[in-house]
Amino acid sequence: xxxxxxxxxxxxxxxxxxxxxxxxxxxxxxxxxxxxxxxxxxxxxxxxxxxxxxxxxxxxxxxxxxxxxxxxxxxxxxxxxxxxxxxxxxxxxxxxxxxxx
DNA sequence: GACTCAGGGCCATGG
DNA sequence: CCATGGCCCTGAGTC
Ligand SMILES: [Zn+2]
Ligand SMILES: [Zn+2]
Numbered sequence: 001x002x003x004x005x006x007x008x009x010x011x012x013x014x015x016x017x018x019x020x021x022x023x024x025x026x027x028x029x030x031x032x033x034x035x036x037x038x039x040x041x042x043x044x045x046x047x048x049x050x051x052x053x054x055x056x057x058x059x060x061x062x063x064x065x066x067x068x069x070x071x072x073x074x075x076x077x078x079x080x081x082x083x084x085x086x087x088x089x090x091x092x093x094x095x096x097x098x099x100x101x
Numbered sequence: 102g103a104c105t106c107a108g109g110g111c112c113a114t115g116g
Numbered sequence: 117c118c119a120t121g122g123c124c125c126t127g128a129g130t131c
Pocket of ligand 1: 012015030032
């Protein structure tokens, strides 16, 4: 290999920030990684409120911080897999799913 | 067997 | 004070 995926080093579709690599199935930044992990970790009462909780916001990179609900949904729509989030407390829980590049 | 790549945890800064 | 954003460590996966 060595060729890797040249797509690394771009920007994530969630916040348009610089990607740190592949996280949860797609190229995301550390911000989305932590936020997505937290969202799954919370997994409790849907505190993520929006304008009617419908998540019908613009879902734009500029308003990503506006509504956590929209941000979380955008992560899913981007292609992030919640199943890859370790909620058991294990660290190196690497997923078997790799991007086709 | 050693290096790489990715994920989870905890930290520091920002709102 | 809490949330966001980031860096660090551990661990699976690859070579
Ligand atoms: Zn991002
Ligand atoms: Zn919203």
